[in-house]
Amino acid sequence: MTTELDLTLTRRVAASPATVYRCWTEPELLKQFFAPKPGRTVDAKLDVRPGGAFYTKMVFEEYGEIESEGCYLIVEPAKRLVFTDCLSADFRPSAQPFFTADLNFIETEEGCEYNVIARHASAESVKRHEEMGFHEGWGTVARQMAEIAEAIERG
Amino acid sequence: MTTELDLTLTRRVAASPATVYRCWTEPELLKQFFAPKPGRTVDAKLDVRPGGAFYTKMVFEEYGEIESEGCYLIVEPAKRLVFTDCLSADFRPSAQPFFTADLNFIETEEGCEYNVIARHASAESVKRHEEMGFHEGWGTVARQMAEIAEAIERG
Numbered sequence: 216m217t218t219e220l221d222l223t224l225t226r227r228v229a230a231s232p233a234t235v236y237r238c239w240t241e242p243e244l245l246k247q248f249f250a251p252k253p254g255r256t257v258d259a260k261l262d263v264r265p266g267g268a269f270y271t272k273m274v275f276e277e278y279g280e281i282e283s284e285g286c287y288l289i290v291e292p293a294k295r296l297v298f299t300d301c302l303s304a305d306f307r308p309s310a311q312p313f314f315t316a317d318l319n320f321i322e323t324e325e326g327c328e329y330n331v332i333a334r335h336a337s338a339e340s341v342k343r344h345e346e347m348g349f350h351e352g353w354g355t356v357a358r359q360m361a362e363i364a365e366a367i368e369r370g
Numbered sequence: 371m372t373t374e375l376d377l378t379l380t381r382r383v384a385a386s387p388a389t390v391y392r393c394w395t396e397p398e399l400l401k402q403f404f405a406p407k408p409g410r411t412v413d414a415k416l417d418v419r420p421g422g423a424f425y426t427k428m429v430f431e432e433y434g435e436i437e438s439e440g441c442y443l444i445v446e447p448a449k450r451l452v453f454t455d456c457l458s459a460d461f462r463p464s465a466q467p468f469f470t471a472d473l474n475f476i477e478t479e480e481g482c483e484y485n486v487i488a489r490h491a492s493a494e495s496v497k498r499h500e501e502m503g504f505h506e507g508w509g510t511v512a513r514q515m516a517e518i519a520e521a522i523e524r525g
Contacts, residue, residue: 220462265420265444266452288443288461289420297421301456301463306443306470307375308456308491315461336463 220341222333222349226357230364232320232327233293238364239318240296248359249273251352263290268304284309295319312336314344327364329357375496377488377504381512385519387475387482388448393519394473395451403514404428406507418445423459439464450474467491469499482519484512 217223228235238244242259249256250273258272265287273281286306289297301312317332331353335341372378383390393399397414404411405428413427420442428436441461444452456467472487486508490496 216460297461299457299461299463301467302454302470305371305489306452306454306472307489308454308467308470308495310491312456312463312467315457315463317461334460334462336465340463 217332220335220338222335222341222344224331224350224353224357226329226354226361227323227325227327228329228361228364229326230361230368231293232322234364234367235320235327235329235360236293236296237367238360240292244363244367245271248356248363250275251355252359262304263287263296265290266304266306269298288315289317293320313340326368329360331357372487375490375493377490377496377499379486379505379508379512381484381509381516382478382480382482383484383516383519384481385516385523386448387477389519389522390475390482390484390515391448391451392522393515395447399518399522400426403511403518405430406510407514417459418442418451420445421459421461424453443470444472448475468495481523484515486512 238248240261240263242261245259246256249271254273254275256271256273260270262268267287269285269287271283284303285298285300286302286304287298289295296318297315299315301309301315303309315334317334319330321328321330333344333349335344393403395416395418397416400414401411404426409428409430411426411428415425417423422442424440424442426438439458440453440455441457441459442453444450451473452470454470456464456470458464470489472489474485476483476485488499488504490499
């Protein structure tokens with residue numbers, strides 16, 4: 216279920232839900248698509264279990280380094296991955312809460328429907344996320360992710 | 371694992387982990403102990419599953435009504451219950467994030483060791499929670515809870 220406090224994005228990928236899930240949970244795969252190019256993801260530590268922490272560091276020529284930290288909430292292989300920056304390792308409250316990402320990997324005839332819901336506390340947070348470029352950023356990342364997942368399945 | 375950003379409380383209860391867990395997850399039981407007396411818990415809605423919301427309303431003569439809302443994170447019957455006010459239903463970020471409660475129900479020869487870890491984002495939040503009366507409040511609630519759990523097992 217979504218509300219006006221959510222931003223959403225959907226993309227069809229010609230790869231199985233299991234492969235798309237792998238792209239999100241294996242650091243060496245995540246690093247290949249997580250930053251919109253020409254940005255680069257130079258570090259990724261993913262403790263993929265409820266209460267486990269994630270850490271990523273991206274580098275952009277125009278912005279410098281951007282680090283992201285958070286906590287996994289729901290871990291359902293090949294199906295769903297939910298994480299939030301409102302919490303850190305062991306579900307500890309974080310200093311800079313902003314949004315929860317609810318990623319769903321739905322099996323289709325062609326492969327997978329990849330569905331992102333970004334949940335926010337307020338209309339102000341939604342607006343800020345839109346202004347930060349949610350649709351372009353997550354859209355580019357979804358395209359880059361699809362390329363990796365499809366290349367894996369082509370072997 | 372705990373750190374200086376945690377507040378903790380432990381109490382031995384002469385009742386099984388399953389019964390103590392019931393006290394925390396059944397609204398009609400929770401309402402009997404959740405507010406330090408003479409405070410009263412007049413409402414409790416508990417959607418006990420990861421991503422489910424909890425809502426409680428307590429009434430105190432000196433403070434008036436106090437409502438609490440949050441989200442369950444870990445639900446392990448008779449073993450562990452983790453919830454946070456940093457998130458609401460469906461893991462949506464909340465407007466007033468403060469702490470995560472990690473309740474553990476550990477089987478002992480006499481019944482159950484009930485162990486609370488309250489996790490915070492900062493030393494300021496820890497201090498605030500202490501000044502709000504964490505130790506007295508949660509201590510009184512633990513005693514009240516033990517009385518209910520022990521009465522259930524006496525039948």
